[in-house]
Every structure is written in C-alpha cells, then in structure tokens.
Amino acid sequence: QKEVEQNSGPLSVPEGAIASLNCTYSDRGSQSFFWYRQYSGKSPELIMSIYSNGDKEDGRFTAQLNKASQYVSLLIRDSQPSDSATYLCAVMDSNYQLIWGAGTKLIIKP
C-alpha cells in the first residue's frame, strides 16, 4: 500500500515566522513531488513541485526533497495570515497517479 504521511496539525505559527511542513512517503520509486494549498471549501492549488534532491525556492516558499530518507518538506518564510490553510503533500507513483497525504492544517497567528 503506497502511503503519504503528514502531521494533521494544527500547526500554529506567529505571523512573520517560518512555517515548516513535513511529509514522508513509502514508495521508493516515486520521482515527482508536489505541495498543494487548500483553503476550506476550495480546491487544491499547486504551489510547488520538486523532482530532484535538494532545495527549490519560489518566492517565500522552499521545497526540500531527500529521496534517501523519503522525506519532502515545505518551508514558508515570513508567514502571513493568508497562508492559513491546509497544505497537502502529493507524490506521483510509477503509474503517474498522485498519492495524497491527509494534509497539515496551518494557522498563522497575527
């Protein structure tokens, strides 16, 4: 059974601080990894994709991938109240199917 695990939270972070979200996956053959943001009652919105080991930065977001440890993370710098949402980790398996984590609820406190 291919699985993607995330801490459900909520993770509470003060405004302006760094939010760190983590995800582990079971399928060692996975090659593509994604972070989606989902506001309550809305659809998932793609915010980052990462395909190789190391860091990938896009504005205030940094995705980190460690395939040896089967670990993906998302850092959000200078957190804003508008970043409050559920963050979904999704991992693409060898059939090009996305396997989803349950999401981490992030709360940014003003």
Next chain:
Amino acid sequence: EPEVTQTPSHQVTQMGQEVILRCVPISNHLYFYWYRQILGQKVEFLVSFYNNEISEKSEIFDDQFSVERPDGSNFTLKIRSTKLEDSAMYFCASTHSHEQFFGPGTRLTVL
C-alpha cells in the same frame, strides 16, 4: 491565465438518480483526472484519462462511474445510480506533463 472550469458548483440529487458532472480542462492539456474528497478526508483518485480512453482507475471507480470526452473541450463524470456515500466534492484536474491543475470542484449532495 487558463483555468480548469467545472459545472455545476453544487448538485443536489436523490439517491438512485444519475448525475453528470462537467469539466472543461485547460485547452492544451492532454491528461485529465477526476478526484473526490469527502468532507474532512483525503483527496482520493478516481480515474485518469488520456487519448480518449481511461489510463488508470481506482477501486472507487466501479461500474456506477463512467467518464467521457464528448467533444474537444468537455470531460464528464457520470454516476449512474447515486448512493448516499457518493456525497463529496468532485474535482477535475488536467496536465500536459506532471503538474496537475484543479478546477473549483462540484459539491455533490445525495439525499
């Protein structure tokens, strides 16, 4: 910026009725997907579609479900005889490679 669109935004139906959920994927995308998300639960893969045929489907996607691309733009999900447990948000997504972009969803309520 191109977007995936879905209609209707909310569908209420009686148990046993047929429903058709509609999606217009992003125009240059070739791969299309349906997902569902029961309230408070994970996003679940239903089916992927490429080159006018199903490429993968999950255990959820049983004989009650079907998909179709009736013309060059629409992509539909049909549930033949709805059950109470089909109540969920249904999302369509499309991609031209790996990054999937989601539509706003259809909230299906089965009474």
